[in-house]
Amino acid sequence: MRLQQILRDASKFRAVFDFGARDIAHWFPGHMAKGLKQMKANLKKVDCILEIHDARIPFSGRNPLFQESLDVRPHLLVLNKMDLADPSSKQRVLKQLGGKGAENVLFTDCLRQRDENVKKIVPLVMELIESRPRFHREEDTNYCLMVIGVPNVGKSSLINALRRTNLKKGRASKVGGEPGITRAVLSKIQVCERPAIFLFDTPGVLSPKIESIETGMKLALCGTILDHLVGEDIIADYLLYSLNRLGKFSYVDRYDLEEPCDDIQHVLKRIAVKLGKTQRVKAITGVGDITVIMPNYTAAAYDFIRTFRKGQLGRVTLD
Numbered sequence: 001m002r003l004q005q006i007l008r009d010a011s012k013f014r015a016v017f018d019f020g021a022r023d024i025a026h027w028f029p030g031h032m033a034k035g036l037k038q039m040k041a042n043l044k045k046v047d048c049i050l051e052i053h054d055a056r057i058p059f060s061g062r063n064p065l066f067q068e069s070l071d072v073r074p075h076l077l078v079l080n081k082m083d084l085a086d087p088s089s090k091q092r093v094l095k096q097l098g099g100k101g102a103e104n105v106l107f108t109d110c111l112r113q114r115d116e117n118v119k120k121i122v123p124l125v126m127e128l129i130e131s132r133p134r135f136h137r138e139e140d141t142n143y144c145l146m147v148i149g150v151p152n153v154g155k156s157s158l159i160n161a162l163r164r165t166n167l168k169k170g171r172a173s174k175v176g177g178e179p180g181i182t183r184a185v186l187s188k189i190q191v192c193e194r195p196a197i198f199l200f201d202t203p204g205v206l207s208p209k210i211e212s213i214e215t216g217m218k219l220a221l222c223g224t225i226l227d228h229l230v231g232e233d234i235i236a237d238y239l240l241y242s243l244n245r246l247g248k249f250s251y252v253d254r255y256d257l258e259e260p261c262d263d264i265q266h267v268l269k270r271i272a273v274k275l276g277k278t279q280r281v282k283a284i285t286g287v288g289d290i291t292v293i294m295p296n297y298t299a300a301a302y303d304f305i306r307t308f309r310k311g312q313l314g315r316v317t318l319d
């Protein structure tokens with residue numbers, strides 16, 4: 001009965017998202033170009049590139065400049081935050097990435113204490129390095145990796161997980177909930193003793209030009225762009241659109257809605273009421289001023305987005 005209802009509702013959902021006339025140029029801060037330049041300058045010391053990206057957006061928002069300017073070394077793509085992505089999309093993602101030339105791919109959840117795929121990184125990296133000549137560094141028994149990726153995908157967390165796994169050491173890299181935490185450019189960190197492996201942690205570098213607003217919106221939803229630059233209201237609406245498009249309806253029960261709904265104002269109102277996020281607003285009427293209780297839409301939008309990012313609206317692959 002419920003499934004039938006959902007299928008009937010599917011035809012009511014938006015087929016495309018209306019982004020309006022948005023200017024996305026200001027979503028991408030200027031310090032990123034400098035980061036990329038410094039990364040390129042250090043490339044000759046690097047044996048292998050470890051590119052980290054968010055498993056929820058395996059195709060969107062990977063910086064094409066990484067490919068163009070850094071793709072001269074063996075390359076391992078780590079799709080992190082797999083605990084938040086839809087596990088049923090794995091095979092499709094691997095196949096599509098393989099078609100685009102990314103053959104070495106691992107899915108990780110680096111917040112988990114003993115993630116099996118984090119353990120596979122060092123052996124796989126060594127295999128990749130040893131399969132190619134190491135120009136000018138044949139005698140050097142120290143290996144050097146460079147960690148690259150757009151902001152907030154978990155580069156620092158992965159470095160800490162590698163240290164935890166291979167050195168039994170704690171944190172070396174500061175982890176942050178907001179994009180752009182790693183600003184100290186190219187700190188060199190040891191992640192393994194035998195073989196001796198070091199890596200350069202780099203600041204998150206977004207592409208200076210994002211291919212579409214939709215890509216920008218997916219990056220924003222995954223927390224790689226500061227929310228206020230994009231606007232919580234539109235991110236929340238894009239989230240609702242995405243959940244409906246992908247048939248992820250757990251928000252219906254969570255927020256006591258009667259059925260899936262494509263109207264963000266209605267959903268936010270229910271979230272605000274359920275969470276007690278209301279505000280008193282003075283209204284002027286013909287018979288004098290009165291105080292009315294209004295839903296706090298901004299607070300509700302913020303909560304909706306945060307709940308999604310914690311994985312509490314289900315595991316979702318946006319691409």
Ligand SMILES: Nc1nc2c(ncn2[C@@H]2O[C@H](COP(=O)(O)OP(=O)(O)OP(=O)(O)O)[C@@H](O)[C@H]2O)c(=O)[nH]1
Nearest residue numbers: 081109110152153154155156157176180181182204
């Ligand atoms: N659910 C989940 N969260 C993760 C995972 N890895 C990292 N995070 C969280 O994602 C946020 C960003 O992690 P960081 O390690 O600081 O990311 P970063 O890429 O170094 O960020 P920048 O310094 O902005 O470039 C933090 O809140 C982490 O706790 C993961 O595998 N799963």
